[in-house]
Amino acid sequence: MPSYSPELNPDELLNADLKQRVTKAAPARNKIALTRTAISALHSIQKQPDRVEHYFGQKDVS
Numbered sequence: 001m002p003s004y005s006p007e008l009n010p011d012e013l014l015n016a017d018l019k020q021r022v023t024k025a026a027p028a029r030n031k032i033a034l035t036r037t038a039i040s041a042l043h044s045i046q047k048q049p050d051r052v053e054h055y056f057g058q059k060d061v062s
Contacts, residue, residue, distance in 0.1 A: 010055040017045060017055075 006012035021041040028034035045051060055061070 007058075007060050010058075010061055013055040013058065013061070014045070014052075017051075018042065021045075 018038065018041055021044070022034070022037050025037045025041070028037055
């Protein structure tokens with residue numbers, strides 16, 4: 001396996017999904033607001049087991 005291959009790592013797919021959700025939200029004015037937005041996005045992703053399963057079902061990952 002290459003030394004750095006984010007496309008093969010399901011964690012990186014989650015990070016990309018989280019980053020996309022957080023950047024689409026209203027801009028955070030402080031650290032607390034950013035934390036709340038990130039936690040809310042993670043809770044939303046957590047409630048979608050099919051979406052999480054999809055991270056592991058990617059062609060390059062599986």
